[in-house]
Amino acid sequence: MLPYIVRRLLIAIPVLIGITILNFCIVNLAPGNPVDMFIDPNTPQQLVEAKKEMLGLNDPLIIQYFKWLWQLLQGGFGYSFSSFAPVTHIIGERIGPTLMLTSISLTLGLLIAIPIGILSAVKQNTRFDYIITGLSFIWTSMPQFFLGLGLIYLFALHFKILPTGGMLTIGGDDNFADRIKHLILPVSVLTIAIIGKKIRYVRASMLDVLKQDYLRTARAKGLHAFIVTNKHALRNALIPIITVFGMEIPLLLGGSIIIEQIFQWPGIGQLTMQSILSRDYPTLMGLNFIAAIIVLATNLFMDILYFVADPRVKYN
Amino acid sequence: MIEAKESPSQTPLIQIEGLKTYYPIKKGIFSRTVGHVKAVDDISLNIYEGETLGLIGESGCGKSTIGRSIVRLENPSNGKIFFQNEDITQYSNQQLKPIRKNIQIIFQDPYSSLNPRKKINDILSEPLIVHKLVKPHEVQQNVDQLLDAVGLPRSYKNRYPHEFSGGQRQRIGIARAISLKPKFIVCDEPVSALDVSIQAQILNLLKDLQQELNLTYLFIAHGVGAVKYISTRVAVMYLGKIVELADKADLFNHPKHPYTQILLNSSPLPDPKLRNKERLIIQGEVPSSANPPMGCRFHTRCPYVQDKCKNEEPLLTGFLHTVACHYPLG
Amino acid sequence: MSMTDIRVNPTTRMDAAQMIESEPEERYTQQIIRRFRKNRLAVAGLVVIILLILTGLFAPWLTPHNPNELTAVFSASPSTTHLLGTDQVGRDVLSRLIYATRISLIVGFITVSIYVTIGTILGLISAYYGGWMDMIVMRLADIFMSFPYLMVILVVVSILGSSLTTIILVLALFSWPTVARLVRGSVLSLKELDYVKAGVALGLSPARIMFSHILPNALGPIIVNATFGVAAAILSEAGLSFLGMGIQPPTPSWGNMLSDAQSLTVLTNQLWLWVPAGSILLVTVLAINFMGDGLRDALDPKQ
Numbered sequence: 001m002l003p004y005i006v007r008r009l010l011i012a013i014p015v016l017i018g019i020t021i022l023n024f025c026i027v028n029l030a031p032g033n034p035v036d037m038f039i040d041p042n043t044p045q046q047l048v049e050a051k052k053e054m055l056g057l058n059d060p061l062i063i064q065y066f067k068w069l070w071q072l073l074q075g076g077f078g079y080s081f082s083s084f085a086p087v088t089h090i091i092g093e094r095i096g097p098t099l100m101l102t103s104i105s106l107t108l109g110l111l112i113a114i115p116i117g118i119l120s121a122v123k124q125n126t127r128f129d130y131i132i133t134g135l136s137f138i139w140t141s142m143p144q145f146f147l148g149l150g151l152i153y154l155f156a157l158h159f160k161i162l163p164t165g166g167m168l169t170i171g172g173d174d175n176f177a178d179r180i181k182h183l184i185l186p187v188s189v190l191t192i193a194i195i196g197k198k199i200r201y202v203r204a205s206m207l208d209v210l211k212q213d214y215l216r217t218a219r220a221k222g223l224h225a226f227i228v229t230n231k232h233a234l235r236n237a238l239i240p241i242i243t244v245f246g247m248e249i250p251l252l253l254g255g256s257i258i259i260e261q262i263f264q265w266p267g268i269g270q271l272t273m274q275s276i277l278s279r280d281y282p283t284l285m286g287l288n289f290i291a292a293i294i295v296l297a298t299n300l301f302m303d304i305l306y307f308v309a310d311p312r313v314k315y316n
Numbered sequence: 317m318i319e320a321k322e323s324p325s326q327t328p329l330i331q332i333e334g335l336k337t338y339y340p341i342k343k344g345i346f347s348r349t350v351g352h353v354k355a356v357d358d359i360s361l362n363i364y365e366g367e368t369l370g371l372i373g374e375s376g377c378g379k380s381t382i383g384r385s386i387v388r389l390e391n392p393s394n395g396k397i398f399f400q401n402e403d404i405t406q407y408s409n410q411q412l413k414p415i416r417k418n419i420q421i422i423f424q425d426p427y428s429s430l431n432p433r434k435k436i437n438d439i440l441s442e443p444l445i446v447h448k449l450v451k452p453h454e455v456q457q458n459v460d461q462l463l464d465a466v467g468l469p470r471s472y473k474n475r476y477p478h479e480f481s482g483g484q485r486q487r488i489g490i491a492r493a494i495s496l497k498p499k500f501i502v503c504d505e506p507v508s509a510l511d512v513s514i515q516a517q518i519l520n521l522l523k524d525l526q527q528e529l530n531l532t533y534l535f536i537a538h539g540v541g542a543v544k545y546i547s548t549r550v551a552v553m554y555l556g557k558i559v560e561l562a563d564k565a566d567l568f569n570h571p572k573h574p575y576t577q578i579l580l581n582s583s584p585l586p587d588p589k590l591r592n593k594e595r596l597i598i599q600g601e602v603p604s605s606a607n608p609p610m611g612c613r614f615h616t617r618c619p620y621v622q623d624k625c626k627n628e629e630p631l632l633t634g635f636l637h638t639v640a641c642h643y644p645l646g
Numbered sequence: 647m648s649m650t651d652i653r654v655n656p657t658t659r660m661d662a663a664q665m666i667e668s669e670p671e672e673r674y675t676q677q678i679i680r681r682f683r684k685n686r687l688a689v690a691g692l693v694v695i696i697l698l699i700l701t702g703l704f705a706p707w708l709t710p711h712n713p714n715e716l717t718a719v720f721s722a723s724p725s726t727t728h729l730l731g732t733d734q735v736g737r738d739v740l741s742r743l744i745y746a747t748r749i750s751l752i753v754g755f756i757t758v759s760i761y762v763t764i765g766t767i768l769g770l771i772s773a774y775y776g777g778w779m780d781m782i783v784m785r786l787a788d789i790f791m792s793f794p795y796l797m798v799i800l801v802v803v804s805i806l807g808s809s810l811t812t813i814i815l816v817l818a819l820f821s822w823p824t825v826a827r828l829v830r831g832s833v834l835s836l837k838e839l840d841y842v843k844a845g846v847a848l849g850l851s852p853a854r855i856m857f858s859h860i861l862p863n864a865l866g867p868i869i870v871n872a873t874f875g876v877a878a879a880i881l882s883e884a885g886l887s888f889l890g891m892g893i894q895p896p897t898p899s900w901g902n903m904l905s906d907a908q909s910l911t912v913l914t915n916q917l918w919l920w921v922p923a924g925s926i927l928l929v930t931v932l933a934i935n936f937m938g939d940g941l942r943d944a945l946d947p948k949q
Contacts, residue, residue: 003343011785018789026798029805137687137939141932143881145888146924149907157914164910254796258885262908272797273889276804284801292792299792387847409852416849429840433674433862443848476674492844 005304012300019292020072024065027285068285077286082278087286091268095290097167098267101259102252105187109194110245116195117202118234121210132199139196144255148189148262155185165264186263190255194248202241206234239309246302250295327401328362329500329532330386330419335359335395337381341606353606355381357556358395363500368526368533370547370564372540372579374602378556379536383502386534387421388412399500417447420493424505426485430477436463436488437473443495462491465528466521483514490521494529503535507542519546540580544568552576555605555613562637572637572644575614612642620645681944688940694933702747711738713745714896724918731918734906742898743922749899750930753814753883754876761818762872765825770856772826773833784830787823795820796885804891813892817879828871832864866945873938877931884927900927 077087260269338352423429615625730739772783886892887901907920
């Protein structure tokens, strides 16, 4: 097992280097350079040149890349163009709310999608199955921003039972109930997107397992349907399901931008939008890099989990 | 005992010299090669023009690997393969192209050997067009002739493979193999996947085509029956090595290697009266070809094993009837 | 025991071939069409998509107004002259919705055709040649897939400037790896089949083997993936436009029309400005997904 994990980690190294290169390229695609963009056009040319020299913008791209990489290795992403605070610091402040939002949604999604998907498979071709399948189609096809706006309209503006956005009521007491109230709508949107997709996946892999001969044997032996489903089928269906939930993480991180924008959630999604609008490249580079690292780490973790959980993988 | 029609003095069409095909076994963090599966381990073999060399052995003994190495679907780890005295072992794809016209293969499984998305016409005309063997307007005529040759109605050419039975598919596979007018065909267990009644038809077809087109065959099989029917000479393989090679009649009537004897005995007998006779039954499992036994590879299962067999590897000896055994039978 | 006993006279070669003179079985495509038609939702999805394509094609003849024409009334509620009302600068919402169909379909279909082509070629080459080629393509795929999809697209589009072409190219740039992996997976198993080996033995060129022998047999999953990809690309464009980084007004897109609803007044009191745009987007994506599902069942009856 250890050799597999080490091997998997070694493969991740070139990918990690690739990520830094691509990330650097993306931000340096920008026409012009930050100094030209931000500085008052009336500033004397000499001053502009001095500023560029200071920021290292006159170096060849490859040198700039290694300087950025060196900075990165020391744990820094440089300073924000707009607030001049260290990028690490800015991202650190914002990552908490995003992780809270995504982890709650992912957990809820798992807890809802797995039992419903299994039930749908066990009751294949019943009315329950049809309704669930139909709903899951609608949920996957639903644009997140449309659903978000609809929910705000309904619950915040029409029924006035939930806040329109934010993480807490400004000026209100910071209590648990208030936080939960603010979480309900954004979590619902993300969770619905997750369960829509995953119910179909859980259902399909459960149907796959249910068709296997060893389950027929179990049923033929007269084992109760409940035991067959839960003891024999579930364990084998669950392994791929869990890893597939891990694949949701990049989508969740991407999707959080829209959710955080609609619900004014102070996470990294909102920070991304703000940095884009203020052309704050160091922050964008940092954000992109951290997001990619999170995805890479999750994939690694899921692969290893899969390897540990499924004895068949070891023989390959 | 030695039939005169075999004249091994003539130059061989195919010559295999010290052929080794090893597959690496990889392990650990850096995929280090920790050993090799020795599918074919140092085999030399001549195949003469016009003959059918039968090659028999249990599954996994490496017989298919030899066939696929000659057609260069496998790249040998070591050794040389000559076609008409031309060493083709290191040839690139480009250099092989004219050679490939002369060396073809018929596969075991008639279902996976035909592309399900192509009509019979496309399957048979493509090689003709690619090798520019005939003028474009003659392609159809050639396809018709190929179908005639393998005994299929010309009207079948507009159909897809899934519309045919296993035997018919194998005929199409044969038509494809002879389309380039090859000199040599590897028949890789061509009848093993077919019903017994169809097997005889396909074997007869192969025999007829051999005469009409002056073909040379390497006929690979794990069963004795087909090989006995079609071959002129027969080679017996065990764990990547040839253990016995002789003229057909000689080998079947006077097997010298204990393994050959057991192999011949193990095939079902059509005469029930003979079945009560004591039969030698092979014992034990086939050893791993990654780690073949020391000495004679067969010693772990040989009924006549002696001490020498466990330590010293026997070489293939003899002039026309060669055998690799320290204590050959009668 | 010799086989000679059952030797067949060569002249009977033809009779022995077990001729089955039944009607030729249905062709592969006919089977697929038959299975697809049994799925009513998939057929409905296809009908909706065809209607949308026609709407996009004939937009100028279907629209009651010029989509960019500013009428006197701002944010007018639906009436007989403006069936879905007017927007905040007085343009007819229905006409804009109809024209926006074009943007969505163009983005959906062109993006997918670009990245499916790239992904298919890379996946084919990667699996067929293996070795370092495979290693490089797969690590590249890993790199591109590590960036959260919408986030990286948003950043790149914002840096390059948001034109229709940029959006399409950037979406394609970050979408090919899924197809490449999918194709690689099927090619790895297909290339071991005997009919591919037969192609090698016949001296066919690698390109011919890859594109004429292997690819047609790997098409099923690619087509299904491409169908779902169209829906995903349409959603991504709408998301970008919603965030103000996609199609820029005055060009109408369902996403940028929904963008207006970020103001509370519009959200609360001017439902016609966002509910129709959101609904038509939902219906479009739903139709494509239904069709994709039907195609998957039709192309692979095992699932």
